[in-house]
Amino acid sequence: MLKFAGVKKQYGTFVLDVSMEVKPGMVTGLIGANGAGKSTTFKAALNLIPTDGGEIRLFGKNVETLTPQDKEKLGVVLSDSGFSDWLTVNDVAVVLDAMYRDFSKEEFLRRCGEFGLPFKKKIRDFSTGMKAKLKLLVAISHEAKLLILDEPTAGLDVVGREELLALLQDYLGEQEERSVLISSHIASDLEKFCDDIYMIHDGKIILHEETDVLLGSYGILKVDGSQYEKMDKSAILCRKKEEFGYCLLTDSRQFYQENEPGLIVEKCGIDDVILLMTKGERV
Amino acid sequence: MKVMINNASMQPIYEQIVEQIKSQIAQQELTEGTPLPSVRGLAKDLKISALTVKKAYDFLEQEGLIATVHGKGSFVLGVSPQLMEEAQRREVEACMEQAVAKGRGCGMSDAQLREILELVLEP
Amino acid sequence: MRGLLVKDLRLLAGQKRFFVVVVAIGLFFMLSGQDPIFTVSYCTLLLSFFTASTISYDEFNHGFFYLFSLPVSRKGYVAEKYLFGLLTGGAAWVATTVIGGLYGSMAQEDFLLLEWIAGAVGILVVLVIFLCLTLPVQFKFGSEKGRIVISVGMIALFLGLMAFLKMDGVLEVVAGVAERIASLGTVAVLGVGVLFFAIVVAVSVAASVHIMEKKQLS
Numbered sequence: 001m002l003k004f005a006g007v008k009k010q011y012g013t014f015v016l017d018v019s020m021e022v023k024p025g026m027v028t029g030l031i032g033a034n035g036a037g038k039s040t041t042f043k044a045a046l047n048l049i050p051t052d053g054g055e056i057r058l059f060g061k062n063v064e065t066l067t068p069q070d071k072e073k074l075g076v077v078l079s080d081s082g083f084s085d086w087l088t089v090n091d092v093a094v095v096l097d098a099m100y101r102d103f104s105k106e107e108f109l110r111r112c113g114e115f116g117l118p119f120k121k122k123i124r125d126f127s128t129g130m131k132a133k134l135k136l137l138v139a140i141s142h143e144a145k146l147l148i149l150d151e152p153t154a155g156l157d158v159v160g161r162e163e164l165l166a167l168l169q170d171y172l173g174e175q176e177e178r179s180v181l182i183s184s185h186i187a188s189d190l191e192k193f194c195d196d197i198y199m200i201h202d203g204k205i206i207l208h209e210e211t212d213v214l215l216g217s218y219g220i221l222k223v224d225g226s227q228y229e230k231m232d233k234s235a236i237l238c239r240k241k242e243e244f245g246y247c248l249l250t251d252s253r254q255f256y257q258e259n260e261p262g263l264i265v266e267k268c269g270i271d272d273v274i275l276l277m278t279k280g281e282r283v
Numbered sequence: 284m285k286v287m288i289n290n291a292s293m294q295p296i297y298e299q300i301v302e303q304i305k306s307q308i309a310q311q312e313l314t315e316g317t318p319l320p321s322v323r324g325l326a327k328d329l330k331i332s333a334l335t336v337k338k339a340y341d342f343l344e345q346e347g348l349i350a351t352v353h354g355k356g357s358f359v360l361g362v363s364p365q366l367m368e369e370a371q372r373r374e375v376e377a378c379m380e381q382a383v384a385k386g387r388g389c390g391m392s393d394a395q396l397r398e399i400l401e402l403v404l405e406p
Numbered sequence: 407m408r409g410l411l412v413k414d415l416r417l418l419a420g421q422k423r424f425f426v427v428v429v430a431i432g433l434f435f436m437l438s439g440q441d442p443i444f445t446v447s448y449c450t451l452l453l454s455f456f457t458a459s460t461i462s463y464d465e466f467n468h469g470f471f472y473l474f475s476l477p478v479s480r481k482g483y484v485a486e487k488y489l490f491g492l493l494t495g496g497a498a499w500v501a502t503t504v505i506g507g508l509y510g511s512m513a514q515e516d517f518l519l520l521e522w523i524a525g526a527v528g529i530l531v532v533l534v535i536f537l538c539l540t541l542p543v544q545f546k547f548g549s550e551k552g553r554i555v556i557s558v559g560m561i562a563l564f565l566g567l568m569a570f571l572k573m574d575g576v577l578e579v580v581a582g583v584a585e586r587i588a589s590l591g592t593v594a595v596l597g598v599g600v601l602f603f604a605i606v607v608a609v610s611v612a613a614s615v616h617i618m619e620k621k622q623l624s
Contacts, residue, residue, distance in 0.1 A: 027333065046475045048623055068477035081472035084417065084463045091416040099409030099477055122420070148475075166327060173323035195334035212335035216295025257293070267293060 008053035029194035075144030085124035100142035128155030187270035219253025240280035300339035309370030442506030457491035462549030538610035
């Protein structure tokens, strides 16, 4: 669906260098700290900013050759940008109706009502949470094949996030080839939803793994100096110095559970992996 | 069909799903022809990635327990008595493991544990 | 482009207060004894100002990023702004020309229909030229800076024109050219006018499209 091949972009001292892919039917997550390059990646994917190298292909075409018709198959949420603040939900509905062939106005308005969005209030008077809900409802209102969502749950509380993610799951369930590229810095959202995850740090992809491998096989070992010396380090990805010795990241905790029973092995989440990969050293 | 994930368990999630479905099939809670939830539907309910569910379903299909019809979903296939036996065996094994773990936790030796087993086995 | 048009029309509709004020002032001018042609020019130009403000609504809060992720093209965006300017300015022009004409024919003794229409057409020409000059500036500099550039530009143009005309012999040359064109007959004059018009519009649109396609969004 969407493919980045060696895409480069330079902003002063910051250099983005990204290769990644969203396959049909998949939910791909992009996680990283603020300023790591997530928004830049998204804007490049939508041809909103020019790139200094590499190629981005969307629906099989070079992104710079996309026509408005192609863009009808996209559903977009951007973190810092949306419909004009001076429009109301009713206005947005009419605009979408004129822009998209597959837009259903009744369905859209009904959903807005379900989520408690006022119809006649200007968007500038919405709370952050309401704005986020509106953005997502717009993105899924016109049978888009690919959703590109940059921090769609920003500003929402736990309940709001659950509702949005459930909405997305339903949307994806309607048609097999629908895909999503979603970014967040809330790891738990991605863990519950994404099929595979790219981690970005300082403009580079530092890890790409399927979610259930991350949750099912990755692990953290805590060892002291002497244990570290003696142990088999073949499945260790990186290490971080701690008070007690080292914190180690492995991509196969079963290996250590079976072969080195004396060592402390824990499951880990995406946050742990990021911390170790960015703050630790490769091994 | 009820599947519950234990997030705190060290066992990978797709394995947990596979085992739970297997034992439900073996115990006839899931009968032949019963449709399984859609991949997305189960992923949404369990709050996990769809790929994980797909892996579990693929695994079960490879083992001949379910069949997937493209566009329609997955269904339970007939159960072999061998499978039933295997599942039951595993369950008993799990119970015994629990008992052993508990005993060892109290400081009992293997010999003591065997004693207790003999005691229980007597009619 | 349809969607963009709907959006800008809805934005306009949302600014009811602006509307009411413009209409009120326009009516006031007319009824207080001023030449109704004033009303036509005032209302027409003010409505075309609104086109510039739709650009500022679009770019506010990084809005361009989202806007161009929708099914629109940069060319379509430019085309829609010209169309919107002509539609809204044109609608105001038609309404005020008709109303002003009716009023004038009733209230003024020396009212001549042809004169009135000629004057109104003059205003229409000014509207189109105004759009053609200001839209490319708005696209290039954004609406905030654009306003400043336009104001400065207008003053500079005015001063420059005055200085140019004051130069020795220029006035005679200009008068001579005008006489020559006038002597060609009304049809020719109209023809030259229309040609000039068409060139201005074409150049303006081409410049706008070029500016928007190269523009770095922010």
